Amino acid sequence: MNTMTLWHITGWEFAALAFAALLVGFSKTAVSGANTVSLAIFAAVLPARASTGVLLPVLIAGDLLAVLTYRRHAHWPTLWRLFPAVAVGVVAGTLFLVWADDEIVRTSIGAILLLMAGVTVWRRRRADTEEEPDSVATRSGRVKARSYGVLGGFTTMVANAGGPVMSMYLLSAGFRKLGFLGTSAFFFLIVNMSKVPFSVGLGLIDGRSLLLDAALVAFVVPGAFIGKWAVNRINQRLFEQLVIGATILGGLQLLLR
Secondary structure (H helix, E strand, C coil): CCHHHHHHCCHHHHHHHHHHHHHHHHHHHCCCCCHHHHHHHHHHHCCHHHHHHHHHHHHHHHHHHHHHHHHHHCCHHHHHHHHHHHHHHHHHHHHHHHHCCHHHHHHHHHHHHHHHHHHHHHHHHCCCCCCCHHHHHCHHHHHHHHHHHHHHHHHHHHHCCCHHHHHHHHHHCCCCHHHHHHHHHHHHHHHHHHHHHHHHHCCCCCHHHHHHHHHHHHHHHHHHHHHHHHCCCCCHHHHHHHHHHHHHHHHHHHHHC
């Protein structure tokens, strides 16, 4: 990619990216799903392909903070069942990025955002399931884990948009708030770290993009602290409604751009 474009963002555009970085920190420690708003902002301000490379280190910073906060609540049997399928999805997403140009990537991100909005609505209607987390050990649970794993790996590689997919899976498996946050924290830290070599090889991450990341990471930290404070206070239903609305608007903006 031509990362020189990263040096030509305006003050208002940087402010938008900083707000998106703040949302990343918040989503990692409070409400998974706000990342979709961050994704829409990054893809609107930056070239679509470049946006995925710039956003990835910001997400990793948020993942590290989430792991430090909720590391004791991870459910590792679930994680080990997911990783092989996720790897298949990441490879498929990498091959797609090799083939796709910026316009196709932008359109794909918009479509994925709209898909994730639909996924989130469906997830909320299924959130009252009574299954336990160890239900993933059953045959149907393994099939479900593989299906969600491949889709999550593909969407996270192409658009850093695997959050709603995995959120739906973890909720459908019966995870409560702390187990959900701890398991997703380790999941996305490991998956996002594994994406770095692919992104570097595709030219999505380089020295210039990392300099911009260094400035944006400063906004992830306060977002994470706000999320930690708010996790037991926030009206999650209202916030998710706002996230869904913003995601739909962001997806339509990218599709019609």
